[in-house]
Amino acid sequence: MGNLYTTSDEAKTLEIEDTDREGHPFRMVVTLKKLNMVTMLDYFLTNEEAKGIAATLTSEKNQVG
Numbered sequence: 333m334g335n336l337y338t339t340s341d342e343a344k345t346l347e348i349e350d351t352d353r354e355g356h357p358f359r360m361v362v363t364l365k366k367l368n369m370v371t372m373l374d375y376f377l378t379n380e381e382a383k384g385i386a387a388t389l390t391s392e393k394n395q396v397g
Contacts, residue, residue, distance in 0.1 A: 333359060351376065358382050 336358075337348040345363040353359075356376035364371045377385070 333349040333351050335347060335349050337346075339346050343365045345361075347361040347363070349359045349361070351357060351359045353376055356378055358377040358379075358381075360375045360377060362373045364373075
């Protein structure tokens, strides 16, 4: 799996990777670190789900500025 995007803020990390998993070309991983505990949540996304997320994040009403 190749890392396509990573962002971190203190105890939180969001990563997006490409995958070889059939029908789910993307994996989104959310990692939370708190009180010496690490929790990783991963989501395998379809192309349609990835497009929906991208559209939501890039729509004009969601732009800051």
